[in-house]
Amino acid sequence: MGICDSCHSGCCRSFAVPISGADIHQFTQYQNKNFWDFACRWEDSEGLISRNLAPHFFFEDAPDVPFVICLKHIPSASFPGTTKCRFLMECLPDEDHPKGLGRCSIYHSRPHTCRSFPAKLNDDSELAILYQLPANGRNGEPAYDLCPRQWTPADLEPNETIQSLVVAKYEMTFFKKIAVVWNQNPGPWNAFPEFIDIIYSNRISSGQFGQTNQGQSPDDAESLSKAA
Ligand code: SF4
Ligand code: SF4
Incomplete structure (x- = not known):
């Protein structure tokens, strides 16, 4: 029996779970989920949610407030x-x-952040390191109690864990580039889902030679800006 099997899932109650544009696109385009039913923006002035991994977005109605x-x-x-x-x-x-x-309820399509919990990549992105988790994830309420014991390497499948972490990091790095584009001219929150849809629906190009300028990376901010 896995460590989570007999748990009330304090982790899914305690933490704000950052999602990437890829997660959003997957939910809205391939699982027929409505953005407003699953996504929200959490104020993150102290950077405790982003932890330098997820990007900050700014919006027209609160231009000085960073959100994740x-x-x-x-x-x-x-x-x-x-x-x-x-x-x-x-x-x-x-x-x-x-x-x-x-x-x-979406175990097999849950966001990448959830798949790799409670591990993080080491500095070389080659190995995973387990977080030491506190007994409670918030204010001591029993709902927010976390794991019944600390995780050990044997609790996770090593290759799957590293692969999930690498994909999570890759997608958040790409999402940071999207944030640079959005934050150049922050729009209203209600325009965000369409912006994400346009970007992620145009992630694959025909790859024909001669269509990009020499030295220009197809995923640089200028290209993304044009796509949007
Ligand atoms: S998506 Fe699933 S695993 Fe992730 S926080 Fe929600 S319930 Fe937990
Ligand atoms: S709190 Fe710990 S044991 Fe419980 S579901 Fe979350 S990760 Fe698993």
Whole structure:
């Protein structure tokens, strides 16, 4: 049995989960999900959500406030007065599981950030390092209790974990370039989903020779700006 199997998923309740443009595009274009049902913008003036990994976006209505695009939280039914990821399914408590069980309703298509938790890449991006997690992810409320013990390397499949981390890093690096373009002239929050859709729908070019200037990378800010 895996460490998460008998857990109420305090991690999916405690943390703001940053998502990339690729996650957004996957949900909206291939899973028929409405952007406003799963995404939100979290103010991140202190950088505690982005942790230098996710980009900051600015918007017309609050031009000085940095936001991170994250999964939306909704009220928890199992723990009134607390919140949870909108994709977390809550199962009722029983004798063996006094806090109930938590299950991700989009497990096989969950964002890359979720897939690699609780690991991060080392400086060379070749190995994974496990975070040491606190007992509680927020304010001591039982809903936000985290893992019953610290994770060990044996809890994760090594190759899958590294690959998830590498993809997560790659997508967030690309998303940072998208943020540079957006932040040059921040638009309203309600224009953001269409902006993301245009960028990510044009991620593949025909690759014909002679269509890009010499020395110009197809993913530089200017090219992305033109795509948008
Ligand atoms: S998407 Fe799934 S794994 Fe990620 S925070 Fe939400 S419920 Fe948890
Ligand atoms: S809190 Fe820890 S054990 Fe529980 S679901 Fe999250 S990662 Fe797994």
